[in-house]
Every structure is written in C-alpha cells, then in structure tokens.
Amino acid sequence: MDDREQGYDLSTGQGLIACPRCDALHVEEEMDPGETARCIRCASVLAKPRDGAFAQLIALSFTSMVLLVGAVFFPFLEVSTMGFGNASSLFDVALAFAEGVLLPLVLAVLAMIIGLPIARAFLLVYTLAPLAQGRAPYRHAARAFRWSEIMRPWSMAEIFVIGTAVALVKVAGLATVQLGPAFWAFCALIFVNLASRAFMCQTSIWDAIEDAGLRTEFDDASRPEAGG
Amino acid sequence: MSVLDPDHAGPVPTAHRAGLIGCHSCGRVWPAEHQRCNRCGAHLKPPDRRGLQAVWAWWLAGLIAYIPANVFPMMRTQTFAGLAGNSEATIIGGVIELIHHGSYDIAIIVFVASIIVPVGKFIAIAWLATVAGRPATIEQAHMRLKVYEVVEFIGRWSMIDVFVVAILSALVQLGFVASIHPGPAAVSFAVSVAFTMLSAQSFDARLIWRGLPLRSKSD
Numbered sequence: 001m002d003d004r005e006q007g008y009d010l011s012t013g014q015g016l017i018a019c020p021r022c023d024a025l026h027v028e029e030e031m032d033p034g035e036t037a038r039c040i041r042c043a044s045v046l047a048k049p050r051d052g053a054f055a056q057l058i059a060l061s062f063t064s065m066v067l068l069v070g071a072v073f074f075p076f077l078e079v080s081t082m083g084f085g086n087a088s089s090l091f092d093v094a095l096a097f098a099e100g101v102l103l104p105l106v107l108a109v110l111a112m113i114i115g116l117p118i119a120r121a122f123l124l125v126y127t128l129a130p131l132a133q134g135r136a137p138y139r140h141a142a143r144a145f146r147w148s149e150i151m152r153p154w155s156m157a158e159i160f161v162i163g164t165a166v167a168l169v170k171v172a173g174l175a176t177v178q179l180g181p182a183f184w185a186f187c188a189l190i191f192v193n194l195a196s197r198a199f200m201c202q203t204s205i206w207d208a209i210e211d212a213g214l215r216t217e218f219d220d221a222s223r224p225e226a227g228g
Numbered sequence: 229m230s231v232l233d234p235d236h237a238g239p240v241p242t243a244h245r246a247g248l249i250g251c252h253s254c255g256r257v258w259p260a261e262h263q264r265c266n267r268c269g270a271h272l273k274p275p276d277r278r279g280l281q282a283v284w285a286w287w288l289a290g291l292i293a294y295i296p297a298n299v300f301p302m303m304r305t306q307t308f309a310g311l312a313g314n315s316e317a318t319i320i321g322g323v324i325e326l327i328h329h330g331s332y333d334i335a336i337i338v339f340v341a342s343i344i345v346p347v348g349k350f351i352a353i354a355w356l357a358t359v360a361g362r363p364a365t366i367e368q369a370h371m372r373l374k375v376y377e378v379v380e381f382i383g384r385w386s387m388i389d390v391f392v393v394a395i396l397s398a399l400v401q402l403g404f405v406a407s408i409h410p411g412p413a414a415v416s417f418a419v420s421v422a423f424t425m426l427s428a429q430s431f432d433a434r435l436i437w438r439g440l441p442l443r444s445k446s447d
C-alpha cells in the first residue's frame with residue numbers, strides 16, 4: 001500500500017490524528033516550534049509545540065507547588081475588629097471545620113483550590129521530567145498525564161480569588177479585613193497557570209510519551225496492533 | 229498536521245467515515261473495533277447519539293439540585309449582640325442585599341455567576357443535546373461548537389458563590405463580629421454546578437458535525 005510510504009496507515013490509524021472536536025482526520029507531521037496546527041474543519045488547535053516547553057512546564061509546576069504549600073500555611077486573611085487582630089491560614093480554618101456536618105463541603109473546597117492543583121503539578125512533573133532529559137518516561141506516565149488533564153477543569157484557584165474578593169466586599173462595613181500572603185500566592189498562581197497554558201501542548205506531550213517508547217499498561221487490554 | 233487527501237474535493241475525511249475511531253483524550257486514531265486507546269488508556273467512544281444519555285442524566289441531576297439551591301438559604305448570619313439581627317439569605321436575597329448596600333458591581337458578578345450562567349447553561353446544553361446529530365449547515369455547526377466552548381469555559385465560574393460562602397463562614401474563625409453558617413443551598417448549589425460540568429464534559433462535540441451533509445453543493 002502506498003499509504004505506508006506517506007507515513008500513515010488508513011487501516012490501523014497509525015500516523016493519523018483525529019480532531020477531538022469534530023473527528024476530521026489529519027496526517028501527523030513534524031512541526032517547528034512556534035507553529036500552531038489547527039483543524040481544517042472546525043479550526044480547533046490541534047498542536048502548538050513551543051521551544052523548551054517541557055522544561056518551562058516543569059519549572060512552572062514546581063513554582064505552583066511552592067505557592068500552594070505557602071498558600072496553605074501562611075495567613076490568608078487578617079481581621080481586625082474592636083481592637084482584636086487575628087490572622088488565620090487555610091490550614092487553621094480547615095482544622096476548625098474538621099468535626100462538623102460541613103466537612104464534605106470544606107473538603108470539596110480544599111480539593112478544588114489546593115488538592116487538585118498540587119496533584120496536577122506533581123503529575124505533570126512526573127510525566128515530563130524524564131522526557132525533558134531525553135530519557136524513557138516513567139511507567140505510569142500516560143495515566144499520569146491523562147489524569148492531570150481530567151483534573152484541569154476542577155482546579156479552581158482563579159475562581160477562588162474572585163470569590164474572596166466578593167466576600168471581602170460583603171463584609172466591608174463590619175470589620176477591617178487585610179489580605180495575607182496566602183491570598184497573594186493565589187493571585188500569583190493565576191499568572192503561573194496562564195503561562196503554563198501558553199506552553200501546554202497535549203499533542204506534543206502525547207507524541208513524546210509515545211516516541212520515547214512507553215510500554216503502556218494498556219497494551220494487553222485490547223487486541224495487538226497490526227504491523228506494530 | 230496536514231490535510232488527509234488534499235487533492236480529492238470530496239467531503240472532509242473523518243475517522244468515523246474511514247472506519248476508524250479517534251481518541252477524545254489524546255487524538256490518536258485506532259481501528260473502529262478498539263475499545264481502549266493504547267496510548268493514553270482512555271475508553272474510545274464512537275460519536276453517536278447514544279452517548280447523549282449521560283449528558284441528559286447529569287443535566288437532570290444538575291437541574292434537580294439547582295431547585296433547593298434557590299429555595300433554601302445560602303447562609304445564615306447571626307450577629308452576637310443581635311444588632312443587625314439574624315438573617316437568612318437565598319441566592320437572589322443575597323443579590324438584593326448587595327444592591328441595597330450599593331455595591332452594584334459585586335451584585336452583578338454574583339447575579340451573573342449564580343443565576344444567569346447556570347440557567348443559560350441548562351438551556352444551552354439541552355439545546356446542544358437536542359440538535360446534535362441533526363442536519364446542519366457548516367455555519368450552524370460552527371455556531372454550535374462556539375456555544376459548546378462557551379458553556380465549557382464558563383461553567384466552572386458558577387462556583388464563585390460557593391467560595392464566597394466558604395470564606396464568609398471561615399471569617400468567624402478569625403474573631404469576626406458575626407457568625408455565618410453555610411446553609412443547605414450552598415451544598416446543593418455546589419453539587420448542581422459539579423453535575424452540569426459533568427453534563428457538559430459528557431457531550432461529544434463530534435456529534436455537532438455528524439449532521440452535516442456529506443457533500444457541499446460545489447462538488
């Protein structure tokens with residue numbers, strides 16, 4: 001078949017990529033850093049490799065880990081009312097709720113603002129660290145990266161910052177509330193996330209995982225690949 | 229990436245028409261009988277209307293949870309000396325209170341995040357799930373994809389009000405003059421937002437394009 005010579009195979013799907021938004025088939029090609037590939041039918045971005053993206057993403061992930069740990073233990077808000085001043089970190093607040101009926105809500109909120117972002121940063125480092133050094137990926141790299149993508153919409157640091165701002169306006173007349181370092185850590189996190197999104201190209205990462213010869217744990221789950 | 233089959237002026241080649249199946253998670257293409265993507269481990273789902281059942285199930289669950297979220301109070305406020313009295317505020321009550329305080333900008337943020345966005349999302353997802361797979365022109369398909377992307381992007385922002393309640397109730401731990409407790413609506417609202425996010429995520433955008441005519445008129 002001359003399909004093979006063109007670098008793709010219409011019977012096994014080798015070398016092809018389907019747009020996740022509209023299913024249009026594209027032939028995978030090497031791209032230069034800085035290029036952006038868009039779907040011919042729906043114009044969704046298919047790939048946008050950036051120079052040194054893996055190293056940047058690792059650095060940004062470490063930055064967000066540091067910021068998130070700081071956000072847990074440094075004071076978040078400081079209230080001064082009637083001569084009393086009191087600073088409290090998210091950790092203190094969580095402990096105070098530890099034995100209430102509201103525990104599930106508190107846990108869900110903490111997961112969305114702290115737990116999932118930290119987990120995502122960790123999974124991304126786990127996936128990319130060997131790839132950035134040109135070594136073979138760790139065993140669970142594929143699963144780790146897929147989970148980090150599943151968690152993406154559920155980590156809500158930027159929404160939390162807006163929520164805090166709204167809450168402060170609501171209590172503005174009743175007490176003086178000062179923002180602590182943990183609040184500014186969340187603000188910084190918004191910018192780290194924006195930068196991370198600019199470097200993130202899922203297609204390049206999947207290709208890198210595959211090209212680095214990952215023996216996935218899924219191989220035995222479905223039938224052997226023809227010609228693979 | 230390049231166009232498959234660029235010389236041929238026929239319909240856009242899709243994985244489905246080629247007897248293949250594309251992975252929604254990583255884009256890799258497999259023979260249609262594959263159940264699981266060998267590269268990323270995601271389950272491979274063909275783009276057909278059966279997948280809409282999950283969309284409708286989460287949609288309905290979200291709608292049911294949204295009703296108590298509006299009826300019950302988001303939070304209960306008790307002032308220690310009873311100065312401002314005790315009060316309970318629903319979502320809409322909280323917005324009205326903000327308007328009375330004169331903070332119109334914040335009132336608008338809360339109103340949009342807690343009422344306009346959730347209601348708009350219910351309507352948009354129901355509409356997308358109804359028209360998905362039906363015949364459409366290319367312009368309509370582009371419009372539907374745009375609507376879907378807006379729903380996907382904006383859905384998370386409804387969580388603002390949940391965070392507001394969480395912060396306000398945490399303030400009591402800081403020696404605040406009033407004690408504020410989250411009401412039952414805070415939980416059901418959070419659950420409703422989560423369910424509608426799952427509903428939007430279950431929607432397969434590829435269905436939008438399935439209803440297009442196989443050939444455009446110029447062929």
Ligand SMILES: [Zn+2]
Pocket residue numbers: 251252253254255256265266267268269270
């Ligand atoms: Zn996949």
